[in-house]
Amino acid sequence: MTASPPPDLSTRVGSVVLPSPVMTASGTAGHSNELGAFFDLSKLGAVVVKSLSAEAWDGNPALRVHETAAGMINSVGLQGPGVEAWLAHDLPPLVAAGARVVVSIWGRSVADYEAAARLLADAPAAVVAVEVNLSCPNTEAARDLFAHSESATADATAATAACGRPRWAKLSPNVTDVAPIAAAAVAAGAEAVTLVNTVMGLAVDPASGRYRLGSGSRGGGLSGPAIHPIAVRAVHDVHAAHPEIPIVGVGGVATGADAAELILVGASAVQVGTATFADPRAPLTVAEQLGRWLAGSPHPSVESAVGAVHRSEEEQ
Numbered sequence: 004m005t006a007s008p009p010p011d012l013s014t015r016v017g018s019v020v021l022p023s024p025v026m027t028a029s030g031t032a033g034h035s036n037e038l039g040a041f042f043d044l045s046k047l048g049a050v051v052v053k054s055l056s057a058e059a060w061d062g063n064p065a066l067r068v069h070e071t072a073a074g075m076i077n078s079v080g081l082q083g084p085g086v087e088a089w090l091a092h093d094l095p096p097l098v099a100a101g102a103r104v105v106v107s108i109w110g111r112s113v114a115d116y117e118a119a120a121r122l123l124a125d126a127p128a129a130v131v132a133v134e135v136n137l138s139c140p141n142t143e144a145a146r147d148l149f150a151h152s153e154s155a156t157a158d159a160t161a162a163t164a165a166c167g168r169p170r171w172a173k174l175s176p177n178v179t180d181v182a183p184i185a186a187a188a189v190a191a192g193a194e195a196v197t198l199v200n201t202v203m204g205l206a207v208d209p210a211s212g213r214y215r216l217g218s219g220s221r222g223g224g225l226s227g228p229a230i231h232p233i234a235v236r237a238v239h240d241v242h243a244a245h246p247e248i249p250i251v252g253v254g255g256v257a258t259g260a261d262a263a264e265l266i267l268v269g270a271s272a273v274q275v276g277t278a279t280f281a282d283p284r285a286p287l288t289v290a291e292q293l294g295r296w297l298a299g300s301p302h303p304s305v306e307s308a309v310g311a312v313h314r315s316e317e318e319q
């Protein structure tokens with residue numbers, strides 16, 4: 004009996020071709036090859052580094068992380084060394100490890116986004132894409148995020164063109180309808196959208212009557228299994244409204260089944276974030292489990308599985 008060929012795990016996010024659909028999620032794997040001590044980073048589709056601004060940024064005061072019943076709430080506040088320092092010190096170890104790199108950038112103004120993007124113009128080829136983080140709730144502007152507005156999303160996305168490589172707009176679940184915002188990002192130059200960032204949350208200690216996080220009343224971003232259904236819904240609805248837009252799904256992915264769910268509703272790739280805090284090998288484990296799922300599914304490749312639930316609905 005002839006053995007069945009292995010499933011094709013390669014995928015395409017816009018113009019970016021990846022050997023695996025599984026990546027790390029920004030903010031959960033550091034700025035460099037921190038996870039390289041646990042597994043071969045080249046086995047992932049890409050490593051998405053913690054968001055960087057043009058200049059170094061200290062982030063929020065402690066405490067920054069609080070465990071919840073089904074995940075965690077964080078208020079790290081986008082601490083980072085700045086793009087230039089990252090290029091000089093943190094990127095080279097990732098390149099040496101054979102990783103494909105997606106660099107996440109953020110800013111407090113359109114000019115900030117433009118400045119960060121310009122600094123990436125001469126980055127090495129290992130930087131395959133730029134994820135434009137328009138949606139982190141862990142800043143003083145959390146109530147007025149770029150990703151809460153179609154026009155603000157378009158303005159910030161357009162300003163990042165100087166990076167000279169594919170851009171993915173990372174959007175917020177804290178809106179009534181993310182589909183028109185995704186369309187605005189793509190119209191402004193993004194090749195894909197990343198869905199979703201963390202959900203706005205707040206934690207108070209009943210014993211002390213004080214806020215649990217150093218950010219106080221601003222709270223932080225909820226991530227982990229609790230937000231997975233929210234991510235699934237966002238990916239599903241954007242794919243239904245705009246099937247031509249490539250999507251990277253992220254939110255509570257801890258198993259291959261979680262990843263498969265996001266792919267079936269329309270994601271071309273997925274990111275693993277909070278699960279990495281409990282198990283640094285989680286992204287590789289998810290990739291391996293996803294491969295086994297695909298081998299037992301009716302789909303010969305990841306690309307053939309993307310959005311399959313929508314096609315099944317049409318056939319009913």
